[in-house]
Amino acid sequence: METPPSSPYYLSSEEESDAADDENSSLSSSSSYEEDASSGEEGLTPKQRAAERLRFMMAKRSTAQQQGPPPRIAPLPTHSRFKAFRFKMKLLGLFVGVNVLFVLLVQMLDARYTSFIFFAYIVLSALPKFIFGSLLFWLRPCFSRLCRRKNRRNKGNSWWRCASRRPAPIDPESTWHISADPVLCKSCGEDRTGFAVCPNCEKNYDDLIEHPKLVSACVTVHHEDGEGLAAGVTSFEDTELPFARSLCQLVYIIDGRYTGSGKYDTIQERTTRSLLLRLYGGRRNSLPEQCVQLSAAYDNSLVLVDPADPSRSVHPHMLPDKTAVYTGKLSGDLPFFVLLKQQNQGKRHSHKLFFEYMQDEIIFKTARAIMFVDSDVVFTHNGDNKGMGKLYKYLTSDPDLGGAAGEIEVWRWTKNPVTITQYFEYKSNQFMAKTFENWFGMVTCLPGAFCMVRPQALEHVLSCYLQDANTIVEKNQLDLGEDRTMTTLLLQAGWRTGYLTSATALTDVPQTLPQLIRQRRRWINSTVVNMWLLLRHVNRWCSAFPLLVSLGVELISSFTLPTAVLMLFFQMGASVGLNALLVIAVIILWVLLLLVLSLTADLDRVHYWFEASAVVGAVVIFLMIVYTVQSADLFLHKYWAEVVVVVGWVVIIVLSSVIHRQWTSVLGVLAPVTWLFMSPTMYVIVPLYAICNFDDVSWGTRG
Numbered sequence: 001m002e003t004p005p006s007s008p009y010y011l012s013s014e015e016e017s018d019a020a021d022d023e024n025s026s027l028s029s030s031s032s033y034e035e036d037a038s039s040g041e042e043g044l045t046p047k048q049r050a051a052e053r054l055r056f057m058m059a060k061r062s063t064a065q066q067q068g069p070p071p072r073i074a075p076l077p078t079h080s081r082f083k084a085f086r087f088k089m090k091l092l093g094l095f096v097g098v099n100v101l102f103v104l105l106v107q108m109l110d111a112r113y114t115s116f117i118f119f120a121y122i123v124l125s126a127l128p129k130f131i132f133g134s135l136l137f138w139l140r141p142c143f144s145r146l147c148r149r150k151n152r153r154n155k156g157n158s159w160w161r162c163a164s165r166r167p168a169p170i171d172p173e174s175t176w177h178i179s180a181d182p183v184l185c186k187s188c189g190e191d192r193t194g195f196a197v198c199p200n201c202e203k204n205y206d207d208l209i210e211h212p213k214l215v216s217a218c219v220t221v222h223h224e225d226g227e228g229l230a231a232g233v234t235s236f237e238d239t240e241l242p243f244a245r246s247l248c249q250l251v252y253i254i255d256g257r258y259t260g261s262g263k264y265d266t267i268q269e270r271t272t273r274s275l276l277l278r279l280y281g282g283r284r285n286s287l288p289e290q291c292v293q294l295s296a297a298y299d300n301s302l303v304l305v306d307p308a309d310p311s312r313s314v315h316p317h318m319l320p321d322k323t324a325v326y327t328g329k330l331s332g333d334l335p336f337f338v339l340l341k342q343q344n345q346g347k348r349h350s351h352k353l354f355f356e357y358m359q360d361e362i363i364f365k366t367a368r369a370i371m372f373v374d375s376d377v378v379f380t381h382n383g384d385n386k387g388m389g390k391l392y393k394y395l396t397s398d399p400d401l402g403g404a405a406g407e408i409e410v411w412r413w414t415k416n417p418v419t420i421t422q423y424f425e426y427k428s429n430q431f432m433a434k435t436f437e438n439w440f441g442m443v444t445c446l447p448g449a450f451c452m453v454r455p456q457a458l459e460h461v462l463s464c465y466l467q468d469a470n471t472i473v474e475k476n477q478l479d480l481g482e483d484r485t486m487t488t489l490l491l492q493a494g495w496r497t498g499y500l501t502s503a504t505a506l507t508d509v510p511q512t513l514p515q516l517i518r519q520r521r522r523w524i525n526s527t528v529v530n531m532w533l534l535l536r537h538v539n540r541w542c543s544a545f546p547l548l549v550s551l552g553v554e555l556i557s558s559f560t561l562p563t564a565v566l567m568l569f570f571q572m573g574a575s576v577g578l579n580a581l582l583v584i585a586v587i588i589l590w591v592l593l594l595l596v597l598s599l600t601a602d603l604d605r606v607h608y609w610f611e612a613s614a615v616v617g618a619v620v621i622f623l624m625i626v627y628t629v630q631s632a633d634l635f636l637h638k639y640w641a642e643v644v645v646v647v648g649w650v651v652i653i654v655l656s657s658v659i660h661r662q663w664t665s666v667l668g669v670l671a672p673v674t675w676l677f678m679s680p681t682m683y684v685i686v687p688l689y690a691i692c693n694f695d696d697v698s699w700g701t702r703g
Contacts, residue, residue, distance in 0.1 A: 080470070080471065080472070081695070083471070083472070084471075084472035084475075084694075084695035085695055087472055087473070087694070087695070088472070088691075088692075088693075088694040088695045091691060091694055092691055092692065092694075094559075095559055095691050098559045098560060099559065099560060099562065099563040102560045102563050102564075103563060103567065105117075106567065118641045118642065118644070118645045119641070119644070119645070121553065121557065121645065122645055122648050122649070124549055124550060124553045125550050125553045125554060125557070126648065126649055126652050127652070128436065128546040128547070128549075128550050129432045129433060129435075129436040129550065129652070129656070130432070130652045130655065130656055132436050132439040132440070132546065132547075133431075133432055133433070133434075133435035133436030133437075133438070133439060133656065134431075134432070134435065134655065134656040134659045134660065135659070136439065137435060137439070137659065137660075138659045175462070175463050176355065176359060176458070176459045176462040176463065177359060177365075177459065178355055178358045178359055178365055178366065178370075178455050178458065178459060178462075179365060179366060179367065179455040179456050179459060180193075180212030180213065180364070180365040180366055180367040180455075181212070181367075182367060183210070183211050183212070185198040185200065185201060185203060185205075186203075187201050187203045188200050188201040188203075192205075193211055193212065193214065193367050193368070194211055194214045194243045194244075194247055194367070194368070211247060211367075212247075212364065212365060212366065212367045213247055213248060213249050213364045213365070213366050213367065214243055214247045214248060214366070214367055214368045214369065214392075215241075215247070215248045215249075215366065215368060215369045215370070215371055215388075215392060215452075216248070216249050216251060216358070216363070216364070216366040216369075216370050216371070217236070217248065217249070217250045217251065217370075217371040217373060218251055218253065218350075218351065218354045218370060218371065218372050218373070219232070219250060219251065219252045219253065219373055219374070219375050220253050220255065220347055220350050220351075220372075220374060220375065220448070221252055221253060221254040221255065221271060221272075221275060221375040222254070222255040222256075222268070222271070222344070222347075223267050223268060223271055224271055224374075224375050224376045225271075225274070225376075226270075226274035226278075228375070228376025228508065229271070229274050229275050229278060229375055229376060230274070230278050231376060231378045232373075232374070232375045232376050232377055232378065233275075233278050233279060233330070234283070234378075234380070235377070235378050235379045235380045235388075236250060236330060236334060237283070237330060237331050237334075238380040238385045239379070239380050239385050239386075239387070239388045239389065240385045240386050240389055241388065241389050241392070242389045242392065242393060245331075245333045245334045246333055246334070246335065248334060248335075249334075249335050249336065249337065249363065249364055249366075250330065250334065250335070250336035250337070251336070251337045251339065251354060251357075251363055252275060252279075252336065252337065252338045252339065252375065253339045253341065253350040253353060253354060254268065254271065254272050254275070254338065254339065254340045254341060255268070255341055255344050255345070255346070255347070255349075255350055256268060256341045256342065256343045256344030256345065257269070257272075257299075257300055257301065257340060257341070257342055257343070258342060258343045258344065259343075259344050260343065260344050260345070262343075264300065265344065268344070269294075269302070272302055272340060273289070273292045273302060275338065275375070276292055276302060276304060276314075276326065276338065277289065277291075277292060279326075279328060279330060279336060279338065280304055280312070280314060280328060282331075287304065287306060287312075291304050291305055291306050292304055293305055295315075298315065298316055298318055298324055299318065299322050299324070299342065301316050301318070301324035301340055302316075302324075302340070303315045303316065314326060314328070316340065319362070321342065322342035323339055323340065323341055323342060323353070324338075324339075324340040325337060325338070325339055325340075325362070326338035326340070337363055339353065339354075339357070341353065346479055346699070347448070347482055347699075348465075348466070348478060348479055348482045351465075351466070351482065352466045355458075355462055355466070365455075366455045367455070368392070368395075368396055368454070368455075369392055369395050369396065369452045369453070369454060369455070370452065370453050370454075370455050370458065371388070371391075371451070371452045372446075372448045372449075372450075372451050372452075372453065372483070373448075373449065373450050373451075373505075374448070374449045374450075374507065376507070376508060377408075377449050377450055377505050377506065377507050378411065378505060378506040378507075379406070379450060379503075379504070379505040379506075381504075381506055384504070387406060387502075387503040387504055387505060388503070390406075390500060390502055390503040391404055391406050391451075391452050391500055391503040392452060394498065394500045394503070395452045395453075395454060395498075398496070398498075400441075400495065400496050401441075401454070401495070401496050401497070401498050402453065402454050402457035402490045402493075402495025402496060402497060403443075403446045403451060403452065403453040403454065403457065403486075403487065403490055403495070403497045403498070404443075404446070404451065404452050404497070404498045404499065404500055405434070405443055405445075405446045405447055405450065405451040405497070405498070405499050405500070406450045406451065406499075406500055406503035406504060406505055407430050407434075407499075407500070407501050407502075407503065407504045407505070408426060408430070408447055408449055408450055408504075408505050408506075408507055409423075409426060409427070409504055409505070409506050409507075410422055410423040410426050410506070410507065410508075410509050411506035411507055411508050411509075412508070413509075413671075415511060416511065417674050417677070417678060418510065418511065418512060418513055418516055418678075419509055419510075419511060420670065420671055420674040420675075421671075421674055421675045421678040421682065422509045422510070422516070423509075423665070423671055424665060424666075424671035424672055424674070424675040425675065425682075426509075427657075427662055427665040427666075427671070428653055428657075428665070428666070430499075430501075431501075431656055431657055431660040431662045432652075432653065432656050434499045435499065435501070435656075435660065436547065436550070437497075437499065437547060438498055438499040439547075440540075440543070440544040440546075440547045441496035441497065441498065441544075442491055442496070442497060442538075442540065442544055442547055443487065443497040443498060443499045444484070444487060444488070444491075444497075444530075444531070444534060444551070445483060445484045445487050445527075446483060446486065446487045446490075446497055447483055448482065448483035449505065449507050450503075450505040450507070451483070453486070453490070454495075457490055457493070457495045458486075460489075460490075460493040460495070461486065461489035461490055461492075461493055464489050465478070465482075465485060465486055465489055472694065472695050472697070473529055475697040476525045476526050476528075476529045476694070476697070477526060477529045477530060477533070479697060480522045480525065480526045480697065480699070481522070481523070481525075481526020481527065481529070481530055484526055484527060484530045485526070485530055488530045488533055488534050488538075491534065491538050492534075492537050492538055501660065510701050513607065513610060513611050513614060513681070514603050514604060514607045514610070515701045516686075516701075517603060517610065517685070517686055517689050518603065518700035518701045519700055519701045520682075520686045520690065521686070521689055521690040521693050521696065521700060522699065522700045524558070524686070524687060524690040525690055525693075525694050527558075528555065528558060531551060531554075531555050532555065534551070535548060535551060535552055535555070558687065561683050561687070562683060562684045562687050562688060565679070565680055565683050565684050566587055566591070566684065568624070568642070569583075569587060569620055569680075570583050570584065570587060572620065572623065572624045572627065573586075575627060575631075575638075576623075576627060590613070590616075591688070593609070594610075594613065594684075594685060594688050594689070595688060595692060597609055597610075598688055598689045598692035598693060599692045603689075610685060610689075613680075613681070613685055614678070614680070614681040614685065616680075617677075617678075617679075617680025617681055617684065617685070618677040618678065618680070618681075620680065621676060621677050621679065621680065622677065653666055653672075654666055654667070
């Protein structure tokens with residue numbers, strides 16, 4: 001491993017030796033490791049019991065794991081890279097072939113049949129979203145009495161939702177056991193986990209310190225700035241939970257002191273420094289930055305040394321895999337762990353570390369829910385501090401619900417056209433697509449930025465979720481789309497997944513076009529792979545037929561949508577009197593230029609070509625609007641089918657937004673108009689780049 005650069009906050013050799021000698025004592029005296037969940041040794045103070053428990057768990061971990069750093073998730077080997085390139089070129093050939101056939105089909109068929117294709121897209125994709133996700137949602141109170149009657153017959157399964165098959169029981173010899181055993185009432189035998197007073201017989205026990213954790217928050221950290229980290233920590237401080245805060249644990253997992261190539265990561269050091277100062281310094285950040293220092297005694301991890309008050313000094317505990325563990329309590333009552341990995345190995349590896357440590361009891365097992373959230377996501381805002389609690393209640397209210405997602409909104413979305421476009425996409429996708437999927441209990445993606453999953457459900461799928469990715473398809477499925485993969489596996493195992501609109505969170509999005517293209521490259525490729533696997537292996541065609549048909553149509557349209565947009569450009573050029581061959585030649589040359597640049601060039605070096613293409617696309621959209629307004633009668637007569645499709649989409653989006661009380665995002669004009677001008681970028685440039693870089697297994701950007 002590379003030695004970190006010199007730093008004014010680096011400990012001297014004598015200080016390192018002293019820190020290593022008193023590591024265990026300072027850990028137990030300063031970080032106060034879970035006093036309320038101690039192992040119960042007689043005659044020991046709570047701090048001594050906490051230290052004993054931590055030493056026991058470290059010893060258990062060291063006997064179960066060999067010494068040395070874990071093998072990092074390397075890129076594809078040379079022979080696999082060739083296979084990946086060959087697969088990408090086959091996929092690109094399929095993409096070109098499908099679009100050529102689509103163009104020939106549209107040009108050869110009679111206008112009536114072409115109109116039928118457009119109408120079929122509306123009927124099979126957009127209309128079901130409006131009917132099930134919005135209209136029936138709005139009419140649901142009108143037949144609540146019928147709902148209750150049907151629920152009694154179906155034993156609690158809501159008749160308007162898909163009743164999935166009940167998952168098979170966990171094998172006692174299963175690899176993963178991360179869920180904690182429930183606490184039963186000695187009087188009536190009912191589950192009273194999290195309750196000092198039994199909710200059934202009302203017997204008072206007053207023994208919450210013996211209860212398992214109800215919620216564990218898995219918070220992944222990688223290169224976030226200090227402002228975002230502080231906002232995320234503040235959300236946990238301010239959140240209102242429906243149970244004692246001591247029954248929740250926060251686990252921050254920082255993805256590596258070293259990069260994948262073994263270089264010391266100075267950006268990650270700044271991120272870690274900001275996080276530790278915020279966690280241990282409180283809201284006022286009472287610890288000066290000079291307190292956080294590098295230490296070679298802890299494999300170049302950070303230690304907190306407070307000269308004014310030595311009792312506040314914090315030293316990590318080093319695990320055999322070189323992970324540095326920091327412990328403490330947030331606001332005095334919310335226990336937290338900070339796991340600083342040795343090497344950057346990806347988000348899914350951070351999840352693997354989280355589950356392994358939970359199984360080995362380095363961190364506590366969980367009884368009810370595991371929350372996945374990004375470190376800079378804000379879920380207490382605008383006076384609402386109950387988002388996390390709402391999501392918990394929603395998940396635990398239905399025993400068949402394996403996971404639930406909240407609504408994610410774009411934070412600071414008015415910066416530029418790129419962020420405004422994403423704001424509209426986030427809003428429209430959630431009040432149309434996610435509500436539609438929620439009706440059938442099949443939300444196809446529980447976003448890793450803000451969701452909760454039942455630990456008992458995860459035990460069904462962790463073996464598949466954490467398997468090694470050896471091929472390019474597996475890389476796109478597992479490493480680049482880990483949240484969608486986890487959701488797909490939950491659905492395949494028979495669990496339902498849900499969506500709660502009242503639990504909201506704010507997240508930052510890519511600020512520039514190259515960042516957006518990289519993010520969407522990862523999203524599109526992983527979505528295509530997971531959608532194909534979902535349609536192949538989820539056997540719910542009887543109970544969720546409209547949803548699965550809609551997903552199939554969207555999968556096909558992801559290949560043909562770029563051509564549909566380019567055909568509109570061609571029709572626009574022909575309508576204003578330009579030579580048809582000239583228009584076709586310009587479009588073909590533009591597409592070839594995008595393909596060549598996407599296949600061969602580094603995006604950072606040629607970003608101006610993509611930005612120029614985005615501007616050209618916006619100008620063409622503007623000219624189309626002007627021509628439509630000036631020649632409305634001719635345009636409506638000649639392209640009435642396309643007009644009906646566009647108007648139908650607009651009406652459906654507007655009505656859905658009004659029903660779900662999201663009308664400001666649509667009727668505010670700024671967001672939908674910006675999205676319209678950016679549509680050539682989102683539906684032509686981005687998909688082309690994604691297909692041409694299907695063999696790129698890098699993470700790209702945030703989100």
